[in-house]
Amino acid sequence: AAPRRFYHPNVIDHYERPRNVGLLDKKSSSVGTGLVGAPACGDVMQLQVDVDENGRIRDAKFKTFGCGSAIASSSLATEWIIGKSLDEAAAIKNSDIAKELCLPPVKLHCSMLAEEAIKKALSDYEKKQAALKAASA
Ligand code: FES
Numbered sequence: 340a341a342p343r344r345f346y347h348p349n350v351i352d353h354y355e356r357p358r359n360v361g362l363l364d365k366k367s368s369s370v371g372t373g374l375v376g377a378p379a380c381g382d383v384m385q386l387q388v389d390v391d392e393n394g395r396i397r398d399a400k401f402k403t404f405g406c407g408s409a410i411a412s413s414s415l416a417t418e419w420i421i422g423k424s425l426d427e428a429a430a431i432k433n434s435d436i437a438k439e440l441c442l443p444p445v446k447l448h449c450s451m452l453a454e455e456a457i458k459k460a461l462s463d464y465e466k467k468q469a470a471l472k473a474a475s476a
Protein backbone atom coordinates (compact mmCIF):
# COMPACT_ATOMS: atom_id res chain seq x y z
CA ALA A 340 0.00 0.00 0.00
CA ALA A 341 1.16 3.50 -0.77
CA PRO A 342 2.07 5.83 2.09
CA ARG A 343 -0.92 7.93 3.06
CA ARG A 344 0.60 11.20 1.87
CA PHE A 345 -0.13 9.97 -1.66
CA TYR A 346 -3.82 9.75 -0.96
CA HIS A 347 -6.32 12.52 -1.46
CA PRO A 348 -8.25 13.58 1.70
CA ASN A 349 -11.47 12.15 0.19
CA VAL A 350 -9.79 8.76 0.01
CA ILE A 351 -8.36 8.99 3.51
CA ASP A 352 -11.78 9.88 4.92
CA HIS A 353 -13.40 6.76 3.41
CA TYR A 354 -10.37 4.67 4.27
CA GLU A 355 -10.29 5.69 7.93
CA ARG A 356 -14.05 5.71 8.39
CA PRO A 357 -15.30 3.21 5.81
CA ARG A 358 -19.10 3.16 5.47
CA ASN A 359 -21.07 -0.07 5.29
CA VAL A 360 -18.34 -2.61 5.97
CA GLY A 361 -19.75 -6.06 6.55
CA LEU A 362 -21.70 -8.96 5.15
CA LEU A 363 -25.31 -9.55 4.17
CA ASP A 364 -26.92 -12.99 4.06
CA LYS A 365 -25.71 -14.45 0.78
CA LYS A 366 -28.51 -17.00 0.76
CA SER A 367 -31.34 -14.49 1.03
CA SER A 368 -33.28 -14.09 -2.21
CA SER A 369 -33.26 -10.30 -1.76
CA VAL A 370 -29.45 -10.16 -1.59
CA GLY A 371 -27.09 -10.02 -4.56
CA THR A 372 -23.36 -10.59 -4.13
CA GLY A 373 -20.55 -9.45 -6.38
CA LEU A 374 -17.01 -10.66 -5.90
CA VAL A 375 -14.25 -9.24 -8.06
CA GLY A 376 -10.50 -9.32 -8.14
CA ALA A 377 -7.90 -7.09 -9.75
CA PRO A 378 -5.36 -9.16 -11.68
CA ALA A 379 -2.88 -6.25 -11.59
CA CYS A 380 -2.47 -6.19 -7.82
CA GLY A 381 -4.37 -9.17 -6.42
CA ASP A 382 -6.80 -7.01 -4.46
CA VAL A 383 -10.26 -8.46 -3.87
CA MET A 384 -13.58 -6.73 -3.33
CA GLN A 385 -16.96 -8.10 -2.33
CA LEU A 386 -20.02 -5.88 -2.56
CA GLN A 387 -23.56 -6.89 -1.67
CA VAL A 388 -26.95 -5.31 -2.20
CA ASP A 389 -30.22 -5.96 -0.41
CA VAL A 390 -33.20 -5.07 -2.59
CA ASP A 391 -36.70 -4.28 -1.35
CA GLU A 392 -39.98 -5.34 -2.99
CA ASN A 393 -40.10 -2.09 -5.00
CA GLY A 394 -36.72 -2.78 -6.57
CA ARG A 395 -34.82 -0.27 -4.44
CA ILE A 396 -31.53 -1.00 -2.77
CA ARG A 397 -32.31 -0.75 0.93
CA ASP A 398 -28.87 -1.81 2.14
CA ALA A 399 -25.38 -2.47 0.84
CA LYS A 400 -22.24 -3.84 2.43
CA PHE A 401 -18.70 -4.44 1.32
CA LYS A 402 -15.53 -6.26 2.30
CA THR A 403 -12.38 -5.26 0.51
CA PHE A 404 -8.95 -6.75 0.87
CA GLY A 405 -6.93 -4.17 -0.92
CA CYS A 406 -5.36 -0.77 -1.08
CA GLY A 407 -6.76 2.43 0.38
CA SER A 408 -8.24 3.50 -2.94
CA ALA A 409 -10.06 0.20 -3.35
CA ILE A 410 -11.48 0.44 0.18
CA ALA A 411 -12.49 4.06 -0.38
CA SER A 412 -14.04 3.20 -3.77
CA SER A 413 -16.16 0.42 -2.30
CA SER A 414 -17.17 2.51 0.70
CA LEU A 415 -18.29 5.34 -1.58
CA ALA A 416 -20.03 2.88 -3.90
CA THR A 417 -22.18 1.48 -1.08
CA GLU A 418 -23.07 5.00 0.03
CA TRP A 419 -24.14 5.94 -3.47
CA ILE A 420 -26.26 2.88 -4.23
CA ILE A 421 -28.30 2.75 -1.01
CA GLY A 422 -31.74 4.15 -1.83
CA LYS A 423 -31.25 3.82 -5.58
CA SER A 424 -33.16 1.70 -8.08
CA LEU A 425 -31.28 -1.13 -9.78
CA ASP A 426 -31.02 0.86 -13.01
CA GLU A 427 -29.67 3.91 -11.21
CA ALA A 428 -27.09 1.80 -9.39
CA ALA A 429 -26.07 0.09 -12.63
CA ALA A 430 -25.43 3.49 -14.19
CA ILE A 431 -22.68 4.41 -11.70
CA LYS A 432 -19.39 4.61 -13.54
CA ASN A 433 -15.93 4.06 -12.25
CA SER A 434 -15.03 7.49 -13.59
CA ASP A 435 -17.61 9.07 -11.22
CA ILE A 436 -16.02 7.28 -8.28
CA ALA A 437 -12.50 8.14 -9.40
CA LYS A 438 -13.50 11.78 -9.80
CA GLU A 439 -15.12 12.01 -6.38
CA LEU A 440 -12.05 10.48 -4.74
CA CYS A 441 -9.55 12.30 -6.99
CA LEU A 442 -7.84 9.02 -7.84
CA PRO A 443 -4.62 9.30 -9.84
CA PRO A 444 -4.31 7.29 -13.10
CA VAL A 445 -2.46 4.38 -11.47
CA LYS A 446 -5.40 3.97 -9.07
CA LEU A 447 -8.16 3.98 -11.67
CA HIS A 448 -8.40 0.20 -11.62
CA CYS A 449 -9.35 0.42 -7.92
CA SER A 450 -12.52 2.31 -8.87
CA MET A 451 -13.05 -0.12 -11.78
CA LEU A 452 -13.27 -2.87 -9.18
CA ALA A 453 -16.10 -1.01 -7.44
CA GLU A 454 -18.06 -0.56 -10.67
CA GLU A 455 -17.61 -4.23 -11.54
CA ALA A 456 -18.59 -5.29 -8.02
CA ILE A 457 -21.83 -3.27 -8.22
CA LYS A 458 -22.69 -4.78 -11.61
CA LYS A 459 -21.95 -8.33 -10.45
CA ALA A 460 -24.01 -7.88 -7.29
CA LEU A 461 -26.96 -6.58 -9.34
CA SER A 462 -26.76 -9.43 -11.83
CA ASP A 463 -26.52 -11.98 -9.01
CA TYR A 464 -29.70 -10.51 -7.53
CA GLU A 465 -31.43 -10.56 -10.92
CA LYS A 466 -30.42 -14.17 -11.50
CA LYS A 467 -31.92 -15.14 -8.15
CA GLN A 468 -35.16 -13.34 -8.96
CA ALA A 469 -35.38 -14.98 -12.37
CA ALA A 470 -34.83 -18.40 -10.80
CA LEU A 471 -37.56 -17.69 -8.23
CA LYS A 472 -39.99 -16.66 -10.96
CA ALA A 473 -39.17 -19.73 -13.00
CA ALA A 474 -39.71 -21.94 -9.96
CA SER A 475 -43.10 -20.43 -9.17
CA ALA A 476 -44.32 -20.37 -12.79
FE1 FES B 1 -1.58 -1.65 -1.77
FE2 FES B 1 -3.28 -2.81 -3.59
S1 FES B 1 -1.76 -1.35 -3.87
S2 FES B 1 -2.92 -3.29 -1.53
Ligand code: FES
Nearest residue numbers: 380382406409449
Ligand atom coordinates in the same frame (compact mmCIF):
# COMPACT_ATOMS: atom_id res chain seq x y z
FE1 FES C 1 -5.24 -2.67 -6.92
FE2 FES C 1 -6.04 -0.57 -5.60
S1 FES C 1 -4.04 -1.08 -6.16
S2 FES C 1 -7.21 -2.25 -6.18
